Amino acid sequence: MIVDLKNLGWTLEKIAFVLPISGASSVREWICGSVMKYDNGAAFVELWMHLTNKTEKEIPRINRYLIA
Numbered sequence: 001m002i003v004d005l006k007n008l009g010w011t012l013e014k015i016a017f018v019l020p021i022s023g024a025s026s027v028r029e030w031i032c033g034s035v036m037k038y039d040n041g042a043a044f045v046e047l048w049m050h051l052t053n054k055t056e057k058e059i060p061r062i063n064r065y066l067i068a
Helices: 002-007 012-018 024-031 038-052
Strands: none
Touching: 002 012, 002 024, 002 038, 012 024, 012 038
8 A cells, every 4th residue: 555655656754744653664664564553544544545546445454364
């Protein structure tokens, strides 16, 4: 999802600026696999859906029960 925003010309700094997070380092941590707080994740998904014109059904999901 971050790649989608970067492909639209958004920098990590710009993503961090419009979300309720401290800075671009938080976005970098998400890229590396860090789990974001619920409120930050919800805001990020809303931003992603708005900018990419995608619906809730198109949100990429991980089924943690299938991970061995």
